[in-house]
Amino acid sequence: MNDDQPGQPWGMCAAFGCPLLGTLGSDGRWFCFCHIHKPSSLNDAITARLRGPLSHIVAATLDIRRCGASFHQSPETYRVIQQRLMSAGRRDLLLGANGADCSPHRPGRPIVKQWVARLEGVLIASCAELEKPERQRTQVQTTLIAGPKTAAEFAEAARKAIANSPRVLNEREPGDDE
Template sequence: MTLHRTPPNASDTPAQRQGQCVAYGCPMWAEVKTGPDWTCCCHAFAPASAWQDITQRLNQRRQLLRTIHRALHVNPAEWKPDVAAGYMGKIGRPDLAPARITLTHLARDRFTGQTVEVQIERDERDHPQLWVARLLRTLVRECAEGAPEPAKPVATAAVPMPTAVRDLIPNFGGDGR
């Protein structure tokens, strides 16, 4: 009788690196424990049938994921918002450059006792943590919730197309056909 239940053909190496999401091929770090496994914030509350699509979207946005990872580990004293803004333009996401944002939350008014909406303006150039939070929200919205990435402007020129085959043949005779 054996107590070791691992099948003889099982791999000795785990499917993912330690600290990484359990979804196969997911490049994100594990954050949420769901049952016995650790998953990333994108896979955590999604059905298992959608994991492959989510992982594909994450891999398509790998540059954004690397930017988030670097920004999470930046020393606030060495934070350079102009460099971050330039890099976001370089990877094709100038809409995610550090900017001035308005934070909205609900608070209880101490005089009237009612719940009111409070708006505070903050500059992400002064608070890199706010910028990282916005990048993470964008990544989750685009990957887990399936929201489309904002359209990138594409420079195109109109190409005139012939309407009939006779338009392709030059008229040398002058008879009008």
């Protein structure tokens, strides 16, 4: 996947240092679901978030994908994921927590593929927060404007000014003969 990307192991995201798998292609490179279609200026911030406060969720998604979304062959992996999420204080992300990850056709029976999709959704939402620009003021504070402020007010003020101004010297009054 990333044969031309120095420093990144094969199969990993093309964003340098990203711990996630490169699963989506763009411009001949493979990116993870958090880095794809994001400005390259955010790569370091996204990677830092994935390696820092979200590392327990990243590790859980990687472990689930390594198992092929089935824990029949390695139940200890499931226990490790549970322990990791609980120690991070994220019980809400456990498999089937609060009825999540369950099929509508088989309530009470969570599906591992839906669980990993929910975990990845949390990662995407958290990284999307980085993309929101800080709100900048669009109005410049100024002083009060004296006089008309709109075109209609300006037109009315112009009519009044013309009506109150002294007559132009070139105009002749009717009956004025020189």
